[in-house]
Structures are given as structure tokens and as C-alpha cells.
Amino acid sequence: MASKTKVAAWIILQLSVLFCLSSCSCYIESQQQQESDRVINLLPGQPSSDTNISHFSGYITVNEDHGRALFYWFFEAQAQPSKKPLLLWLNGGPGCSSVGYGAAIELGPLRVNQNGDGLDFNNFSWNKEANLLFVEFPIGVGFSYTNTSSDVTQLNDEFVAKDAYIFVLNWLKRFPQYKSHDFYISGESYSGHYVPQLAELIYTRNSDPQNYPLVNLKGFIVHHNRLSRMRIFGGYDPCFSTYTEEYFNMADVQSALHAKTTGKWKVCNDSILNTYNFTVFSILPIYTKLIKAGLKIWIYSGDTDGRVPVIGSRYWTEALGLTLKYPWRTWYHENQVCCFLMCPVVPHF
Ligand SMILES: *[C@@H]1O[C@H](CO)[C@@H](O)[C@H](O)[C@H]1NC(C)=O
Ligand SMILES: *[C@@H]1O[C@H](CO)[C@@H](O)[C@H](O)[C@H]1NC(C)=O
Ligand SMILES: *[C@@H]1O[C@H](CO)[C@@H](O)[C@H](O)[C@H]1NC(C)=O
Ligand SMILES: *[C@@H]1O[C@H](CO)[C@@H](O)[C@H](O)[C@H]1NC(C)=O
Ligand SMILES: *[C@@H]1O[C@H](CO)[C@@H](O)[C@H](O)[C@H]1NC(C)=O
Numbered sequence: 371m372a373s374k375t376k377v378a379a380w381i382i383l384q385l386s387v388l389f390c391l392s393s394c395s396c397y398i399e400s401q402q403q404q405e406s407d408r409v410i411n412l413l414p415g416q417p418s419s420d421t422n423i424s425h426f427s428g429y430i431t432v433n434e435d436h437g438r439a440l441f442y443w444f445f446e447a448q449a450q451p452s453k454k455p456l457l458l459w460l461n462g463g464p465g466c467s468s469v470g471y472g473a474a475i476e477l478g479p480l481r482v483n484q485n486g487d488g489l490d491f492n493n494f495s496w497n498k499e500a501n502l503l504f505v506e507f508p509i510g511v512g513f514s515y516t517n518t519s520s521d522v523t524q525l526n527d528e529f530v531a532k533d534a535y536i537f538v539l540n541w542l543k544r545f546p547q548y549k550s551h552d553f554y555i556s557g558e559s560y561s562g563h564y565v566p567q568l569a570e571l572i573y574t575r576n577s578d579p580q581n582y583p584l585v586n587l588k589g590f591i592v593h594h595n596r597l598s599r600m601r602i603f604g605g606y607d608p609c610f611s612t613y614t615e616e617y618f619n620m621a622d623v624q625s626a627l628h629a630k631t632t633g634k635w636k637v638c639n640d641s642i643l644n645t646y647n648f649t650v651f652s653i654l655p656i657y658t659k660l661i662k663a664g665l666k667i668w669i670y671s672g673d674t675d676g677r678v679p680v681i682g683s684r685y686w687t688e689a690l691g692l693t694l695k696y697p698w699r700t701w702y703h704e705n706q707v708c709c710f711l712m713c714p715v716v717p718h719f
Contacts, residue, residue: 403544407628414622415488416480421448423479428628429513430505430544432536437517440537441506441629443469444545445479445497455552455588457500458538460507460568462560464525465642467512468504470614470635472557478502486616501548503541507564508533510642512618513629526647531567535575538568538585553586558593565590566656573663589666657690 407428412418424446429439447454459477461468474482479495479502482488496502506512508530510522542549557565569590575582617623618635629635661667671683684698 397546400544400546407544409626409628411626413480413489413626414620415483415617417489417491419491421479421491423448424451425480426545429630430537430540432533432540433516436521438509438521438533439515440509440533441469441513442537442541443473443478443504443627445473445495445502447497447499447501448479448495449498451501452547455500455554456503456548457496457554457556458503458505459496460505460534460555460557460561460564462558462562462564463511463638463643464508464530464560464564464646465511465640466559466638467506467636468557469506469512470618470637473502473504474614474617478504482614482617484613486613488617500554501551505534505537505541507537508642510639512635512637512639513624513631515630522642523645525642525645527563527567527650530564531571534564534568535571538572539583542583542585550586552588554589554591555587556591562592563650563653565592566653566660567650569660569665570656573660573665587665589668591668591670593670654686654689661690661692 404426407426409425409427425444427441427443429441431437431439459468459472461471472478474480477492477494477496479492479497480489481492483490506514508514508525509516510525516522538553555565555569569587572585572587576584576587614637615635618629618637624631624635657667669683669687
């Protein structure tokens with residue numbers, strides 16, 4: 371009896387040591403990879419500001435057999451990152467870089483200056499409120515690549531959503547401290563498609579916990595512009611591109627960011643736009659499904675996008691057949707019409 375108890379205790383001890391060894395070594399490995407992605411010194415032309423910018427960049431492999439890897443740039447929240455949500459930002463095109471637009475021109479804390487030779491601190495960066503993750507996506511955009519050239523002929527909505535999903539899983543393996551954080555996805559232009567498609571894939575895989583790890587997806591935010599595909603690269607201004615192209619083609623910038631490139635870094639890759647296979651035509655059913663699933667969804671159209679996108683957004687959100695919690699109303703900011711509000715909405719299924 372006594373010896374049986376001893377044996378059982380010994381087995382439990384061995385098992386817990388084994389468990390600790392495997393999970394601890396995995397943890398240490400991810401810590402080491404994470405630290406080697408840390409951007410240690412100031413980037414070329416970066417002002418030393420009062421705000422400490424904690425950021426990381428590098429590659430996440432999304433397919434080992436084919437050698438596909440996506441390049442990311444991650445900024446921790448400026449204060450209390452352990453308490454802030456994680457936000458993934460995707461630019462559209464298809465074929466445009468989230469590093470070149472989202473991070474370096476729009477919402478990141480370090481924006482490329484107009485000479486293309488340095489950075490300015492952005493006081494309105496979204497990393498005041500969130501841990502901010504930018505990824506160059508799909509393969510062929512920016513520093514992201516594949517070692518199997520035939521992959522680039524496969525680019526369509528399903529293929530890129532799967533790569534984005536694997537990216538999220540593998541990024542969270544490298545940054546396990548963010549696994550429990552609320553996770554949101556956001557983007558603009560063709561990301562009006564990418565974002566709900568990725569959200570749907572995460573939602574589907576989350577409902578199969580035996581085979582897939584849980585991603586703590588809470589919702590998404592999209593800038594909606596129905597015309598985006600008809601305009602060159604969704605309305606991105608090519609004038610802005612030239613100075614980010616100067617900056618990200620500097621050899622010392624690339625080495626500081628742990629980026630590898632064989633050719634020129636381009637903010638948008640035209641050949642992706644020309645060869646991309648649009649396979650999902652209507653995203654309305656995805657919205658219906660994800661609203662029902664309880665995700666928080668925020669759709670916005672800017673007033674400088676012109677009347678059509680704003681009215682268009684209003685028509686198609688009305689087409690979802692939701693019950694309005696509050697009627698549409700104008701939202702003023704400092705005596706100017708800022709927005710039209712239709713939130714929150716409640717589904718009536
Ligand atoms: C920034 O980081 C440095 C070095 O870790 C530290 O000495 C300094 O106090 C930090 N500044 C702020 C504003 O957090
Ligand atoms: C792609 O090939 C290069 C050169 O062989 C190799 O160093 C790199 O690790 C490969 N990338 C991936 C994601 O396997
Ligand atoms: C940046 O924003 C903070 C408030 O968030 C403000 O106190 C500060 O003056 C701003 N700095 C600049 C340079 O605008
Ligand atoms: C652009 O994408 C194509 C695939 O469509 C790829 O072959 C090419 O290398 C990419 N160009 C650049 C500059 O990255
Ligand atoms: C686009 O994708 C669809 C569905 O996967 C396929 O049937 C079609 O052949 C593809 N077209 C091109 C030009 O690759």
C-alpha cells in the first residue's frame with residue numbers, strides 16, 4: 371500500500387518535471403526568438419523622444435515546406451502593454467504594405483518624414499491604446515517572400531486568409547504573453563475583405579478546439595470603401611510612397627529591422643494586384659454570421675472619402691437587416707460634423 375503510494379507519487383513527480391521541461395523549454399525558445407526580433411537601437415533618423423518605443427520586427431514562417439515567411443513590425447503599447455488589447459492591422463491593395471502605409475504613414479508611432487531619410491514621432495499613434503501589429507501580407511508584398519515561386523500564382527482570398535491565420539498562430543507562439551489578450555483585427559481598402567475573411571476563419575477554427583489553438587478574437591474594425599478595388603490601390607496616394615520607399619530601401623534600416631530583401635522594397639506590388647484572384651464576392655454573409663457570433667464590429671467611412679462610400683456603407687449595413695438600437699444621427703466634434711453614427715446595433719435573428 372505504502373509502496374504503491376510512493377510509486378504513484380514518483381510518477382506524478384516525473385510527469386510534472388517532464389511537463390515543466392517541455393513547456394519551459396518551449397517558453398525559453400520563444401523568449402529567445404522574441405528577443406532577437408527586438409529593435410534595440412534607435413532606427414536611422416529616429417528622434418529620441420520622451421516616449422520609450424518598445425518594438426520588434428522580423429519574419430514568421432507560415433509554410434515550412436514552401437518556405438513562405440511574412441514580415442511583421444510590432445509596437446508594444448506605450449503604457450501598460452500587459453493590460454492593453456492586441457490589434458492586427460492589414461493594408462489592402464491587394465499588394466500594398468502595412469509597414470509602408472499603416473505603420474510608416476498612418477497610425478504607427480514612428481512615421482517616415484517627407485525627405486525619406488528619417489522618422490517623426492506620431493503623437494496620435496494607436497499604440498497609445500493597443501499593442502499594434504503590422505504584417506506585410508500576402509507573400510510578395512514588401513519584405514515578405516516565398517521560396518516557391520509558383521506560390522505567387524495561387525494568390526486568392528482563401529489562400530491569403532489561411533496564410534494570415536497561420537501567421538497569427540505562429541506570431542502568438544513567439545509572443546506567448548499576448549495569447550490571453552483581447553485580439554482585434556483592423557484595416558482599410560481591400561482589407562474590407564481581408565479582415566472579415568480572416569475573422570471568419572479564426573471563428574471557424576476556434577469552434578474546433580481539439581485541432582486548433584484558441585485565438586482570443588473579440589472583434590474587428592474596417593474602413594469601408596466599396597470603390598476601393600476600382601481605384602488604383604484603393605486610393606493610396608502614390609506621392610506618399612516615394613519617401614517610404616527611400617527609407618525602407620536604406621541598407622542600415624533593413625538590417626536594423628532584421629529584413630532581408632533581394633530586390634527593391636516597394637510600397638505596393640503591382641503584379642500582385644494584377645494577378646490576384648478575387649474569389650469571395652460578397653462578404654455580407656460573413657457579417658451576418660459573425661454578428662450572430664457576438665463579435666464586436668465597427669465599420670467606418672471617412673468624410674473625405676466622398677459621399678458615395680458613406681451612403682454606400684449605410685445602405686449595405688442596412689441590408690444586413692439589423693434592428694437599430696439608436697437611429698442614425700450626426701456626431702459633432704468641435705462644432706463640425708464628424709460622423710454618422712449607427713451604433714450599437716443588435717441583431718434580430
Ligand atoms: C526609457 O527607457 C530607459 C531605459 O530603459 C529608462 O531609463 C527611461 O526611464 C525610460 N523613459 C520613460 C519615459 O519611460
Ligand atoms: C528560404 O530560403 C533561404 C535560402 O535557402 C533560407 O535561408 C530561408 O530560411 C528560407 N525561408 C523559409 C521561410 O524557409
Ligand atoms: C502629445 O499628446 C499629449 C497628450 O496625449 C500632450 O500632453 C502633448 O503635449 C502632445 N505633444 C505634442 C508634441 O503634441
Ligand atoms: C511582386 O510580386 C510578385 C508575385 O506576384 C513577385 O514575384 C515579385 O518578387 C514581387 N516584387 C517585389 C518587388 O517584391
Ligand atoms: C480563380 O480561382 C477560381 C476558384 O479557385 C478558379 O476556378 C479559377 O481558375 C482561378 N482563376 C485564375 C485566373 O487563376
